[in-house]
Amino acid sequence: ESSTYRVKFSYYRIFFTMDGLTESTDYNQVKKELMEYVGKQTSSSVLYCKFYRKDNKYLGCGDFTIDTLTGMNSLLAKDSGNKEYSFGSFKGTFYRYNGKKGKND
Numbered sequence: 001e002s003s004t005y006r007v008k009f010s011y012y013r014i015f016f017t018m019d020g021l022t023e024s025t026d027y028n029q030v031k032k033e034l035m036e037y038v039g040k041q042t043s044s045s046v047l048y049c050k051f052y053r054k055d056n057k058y059l060g061c062g063d064f065t066i067d068t069l070t071g072m073n074s075l076l077a078k079d080s081g082n083k084e085y086s087f088g089s090f091k092g093t094f095y096r097y098n099g100k101k102g103k104n105d
Contacts, residue, residue, distance in 0.1 A: 012072040013065050013097035018051070020090040021058035027051060030090065037087045038064070044071025063097055 021030070035046040049064035066072050075082045075094045084093050 010069070011065050012067070012069055013063055013099070014072060014075060015061065015063045015095045015097045016085075016092050017061045017095075018058075018090055018092040019060065020088075021051070021060055023057065025058065033087055033090070034064070037085065038066065038071075038075070041082050041085075042066065042068070042071035042074045044068045044074075061092075 016034075018030075018034075031049050031051065035049055038044070038046050045067045047065045047067055049062065051062040052059040066075070074080050076096055077083065082094070085091065
């Protein structure tokens, strides 16, 4: 309740690709598995996760928000072994999220 402190929240967003998604893939189950995988690899928590779809078909990518900078850096570092992932029948790559839109957007 003190006005002398300012709190700043940062969002650590990560874009990912994912191979292995089909029309019969259970969205909630794969989302849960991805969140658990990231948690085990980084000791961080996924706060938000979304798989991109168009016309009810998976596009093979998505993004999520992780709670720590250390966790994000761990996933994006080329030498960490976490940049490319695999669990179950799914595999893909993590990338730094770029929220900038093109010139015409």
